[in-house]
Amino acid sequence: MKFTYLLYLVIVRTVIEIISTPDDIWAWGELVVFCLAAWWARKKESKDDN
Numbered sequence: 001m002k003f004t005y006l007l008y009l010v011i012v013r014t015v016i017e018i019i020s021t022p023d024d025i026w027a028w029g030e031l032v033v034f035c036l037a038a039w040w041a042r043k044k045e046s047k048d049d050n
Contacts, residue, residue, distance in 0.1 A: 003041055004038060004041045004042060004045065007034055007037055007038040007041060008038060010034050011031065011034050011035060011038060014027055014030050014031045014034060015031065018031060
């Protein structure tokens with residue numbers, strides 16, 4: 001659970017970075033990777049609950 005919250009904080013930080021420099025392709029790539037990691041972590045946690 002802590003891992004998912006940490007990923008959400010990183011996603012928020014990355015979104016703030018994208019807002020300040022929208023042409024930074026590296027930040028967009030990080031956002032995609034962190035969103036996929038958060039999705040995977042939530043999927044894994046929900047599977048563990050069942």
